[in-house]
């Protein structure tokens with residue numbers, strides 16, 4: 001089967017998943033089109049892909065699951081026996097049911113999964129965990145994943161016989177929304193609105209960026225990273241407690257799991 005175009009469908013609030021996707025794509029060596037769902041869209045776009053497309057789906061792990069916001073976008077994307085690969089990135093704790101969940105959703109929408117990977121990275125909430133990962137060695141493993149996918153696409157006449165198994169359990173882990181809603185330091189905020197414009201959940205008011213809807217906020221940390229005034233943050237006490245807890249359950253030297 002000739003593959004014409006690579007479709008990159010991803011969610012990456014703080015940019016790590018995007019880095020992993022781009023490195024994989026570079027080694028897939030196909031013309032690519034990106035669908036980045038890290039910026040809030042009130043209307044979820046409907047996308048239809050063909051048998052001659054190859055789709056790379058990618059997201060960070062939130063509480064051992066695929067972020068619910070990303071699954072909402074996936075609901076509107078359909079394939080026609082379209083080959084696909086899956087990537088999850090996670091902050092050196094665990095990815096539990098995330099790959100299984102992503103595989104189940106995309107396969108129910110007409111995609112055929114021919115490869116999957118879970119890559120340990122820097123933790124986007126507590127950045128001392130897995131700090132600066134993916135590092136040079138990680139990038140090599142990610143590149144090799146892209147090369148292997150490319151080989152598989154070129155070699156196989158049909159993908160029907162391929163049956164990828166990924167870890168995970170059903171029912172999936174219950175995700176209780178994270179309690180790390182960032183607050184605004186009014187003395188620093190210049191109301192420039194950058195945080196509101198980039199928020200993937202549309203949780204920050206465009207009219208008054210000092211206001212955050214904690215029910216909509218997914219605690220992705222994007223507003224903290226984008227704010228040039230350092231006006232957005234989670235309370236230092238909360239962060240210290242989170243760091244203490246996470247340090248007990250995360251391993252900075254976790255290695256990638258590849259399923260081919």
Ligand SMILES: Cc1cc2nc3c(=O)[nH]c(=O)nc-3n(C[C@H](O)[C@H](O)[C@H](O)COP(=O)(O)O)c2cc1C
Pocket residue numbers: 011012013014015016017018059060061062063064065089090091092093094095121122123124125178218219220221
């Ligand atoms: C709300 C939230 C929940 C997270 N849950 C997990 C988790 O269950 N396991 C884990 O190892 N890392 C977890 N992480 C860390 C991210 O999965 C990881 O840092 C990811 O690479 C961030 O991707 P991004 O830079 O593309 O946003 C979580 C991060 C956030 C913000």
